[in-house]
Amino acid sequence: MRALLAGLIMASCIGGSAQGQTDHVNPWAPTELRKVLPIASLTEGVWLKGDLHNHSRHSKESSNNPEAKIISFAESVGMGYLCISDHDNHVNGDVAHNTWSDPEFKSNSVLLLYCAEWTTTRGHGTAISAVPYDHQKLYDVRDQRDIVVGAVKKELGIHLSANHPSGKDHFGYSYDMVDSIEVWNSAVWPKNANAIMIWDDMLSSGRKLTGRGGSDEHHGIPDTPDKATKNSYQATSNYVGTPTTWLFSKEKTSQAVVDALTNGRVSVSANPYAPRVEFYADLDQDGRMDMMMGDNAKSTGRPVKFRVQLTGNIAADTAYTIKVVKDGNPFMTLEAKGKTPTAEFTDTPIAIGRTYYRVEVTGPPTDYPQVPGSMKLSGNMIGLSNPIYFNFDPNF
Ligand SMILES: [Zn+2]
Numbered sequence: 299m300r301a302l303l304a305g306l307i308m309a310s311c312i313g314g315s316a317q318g319q320t321d322h323v324n325p326w327a328p329t330e331l332r333k334v335l336p337i338a339s340l341t342e343g344v345w346l347k348g349d350l351h352n353h354s355r356h357s358k359e360s361s362n363n364p365e366a367k368i369i370s371f372a373e374s375v376g377m378g379y380l381c382i383s384d385h386d387n388h389v390n391g392d393v394a395h396n397t398w399s400d401p402e403f404k405s406n407s408v409l410l411l412y413c414a415e416w417t418t419t420r421g422h423g424t425a426i427s428a429v430p431y432d433h434q435k436l437y438d439v440r441d442q443r444d445i446v447v448g449a450v451k452k453e454l455g456i457h458l459s460a461n462h463p464s465g466k467d468h469f470g471y472s473y474d475m476v477d478s479i480e481v482w483n484s485a486v487w488p489k490n491a492n493a494i495m496i497w498d499d500m501l502s503s504g505r506k507l508t509g510r511g512g513s514d515e516h517h518g519i520p521d522t523p524d525k526a527t528k529n530s531y532q533a534t535s536n537y538v539g540t541p542t543t544w545l546f547s548k549e550k551t552s553q554a555v556v557d558a559l560t561n562g563r564v565s566v567s568a569n570p571y572a573p574r575v576e577f578y579a580d581l582d583q584d585g586r587m588d589m590m591m592g593d594n595a596k597s598t599g600r601p602v603k604f605r606v607q608l609t610g611n612i613a614a615d616t617a618y619t620i621k622v623v624k625d626g627n628p629f630m631t632l633e634a635k636g637k638t639p640t641a642e643f644t645d646t647p648i649a650i651g652r653t654y655y656r657v658e659v660t661g662p663p664t665d666y667p668q669v670p671g672s673m674k675l676s677g678n679m680i681g682l683s684n685p686i687y688f689n690f691d692p693n694f
């Protein structure tokens with residue numbers, strides 16, 4: 299090792315680097331990871347779908363959108379969980395006595411998380427929790443330094459997610475204090491290109507950050523024509539489920555849902571009926587998958603077999619295109635078809651240093667009859683996976 303190091307130093311001297319830097323050793327340079335967390339079961343759990351960004355009547359700019367309407371719609375399309383995330387600034391931070399105390403905030407089949415859109419001068423985020431928490435505290439520190447905000451976030455024990463991170467109301471805080479990022483906001487897929495770029499930058503820099511979706515819907519279908527507003531047209535083009543965020547949850551409880559979101563066992567689909575993207579890896583090439591998206595393993599320096607699988611509504615003879623992204627760069631393009639479209643590839647993550655792989659799937663859109671206008675807005679975007687990670691430091 300010493301000889302190798304000396305050789306490298308010599309080479310850099312010959313390359314003409316500044317004098318006096320020859321003994322510099324970067325203490326942050328990648329080394330062999332001591333250990334990573336064990337990988338959870340790939341089979342013990344349940345796939346649940348939901349929408350993590352919805353505005354009810356407690357957000358002032360919404361229309362015809364009481365909580366009961368959002369929740370019954372979510373139930374009707376088979377959602378397993380839901381986040382009603384009203385703007386906290388519209389109620390001076392008191393979401394507990396507005397969104398969460400609304401008598402309509404209840405469901406027999408959909409897990410309702412405790413959420414709010416943290417709406418600040420420096421941008422928007424979503425606070426997500428399985429249990430009620432003191433959101434007022436997060437609202438109160440919104441203009442403080444990140445170190446203060448981060449401490450409050452930690453104290454509250456919530457999941458914090460960066461919303462629509464590019465453009466107006468971009469997330470202007472440190473990504474070190476968030477657990478996920480909204481990489482697919484609303485049915486309008488093409489406007490998310492910069493969000494995806496930011497996500498890849500954060501991932502490439504070692505931040506293990508879950509990518510998630512959120513419709514950001516504000517407007518319901520009016521009960522009677524005279525209640526229509528200038529925004530009512532949105533109800534049929536962007537509503538609950540455009541897009542839909544799938545997660546593999548240990549069980550059907552609110553806490554397990556939040557944990558799955560934090561851990562990144564998550565993919566995003568254009569709508570609740572579009573195929574779900576699943577992404578697995580076989581570490582020892584024994585034909586059995588050992589990890590899935592969101593999981594992090596230590597690289598052995600040996601080849602790994604990856605599998606992308608689409609599950610759900612698959613039209614006969616439909617061909618899907620799978621774009622594999624490795625460390626933020628296009629890596630390869632695959633095609634999948636058949637009843638359960640599947641594609642595989644093999645690659646060797648480097649032994650020392652980080653690598654991640656994620657996939658994006660395009661193909662013919664899936665009908666969403668309840669929100670028919672959304673299909674045109676999402677185009678041929680079917681879904682995206684979270685990354686499979688190698689050598690990401692759990693103590694980062
Ligand atoms: Zn927002």
Ligand SMILES: [Zn+2]
Pocket residue numbers: 351353415514
């Ligand atoms: Zn919003």
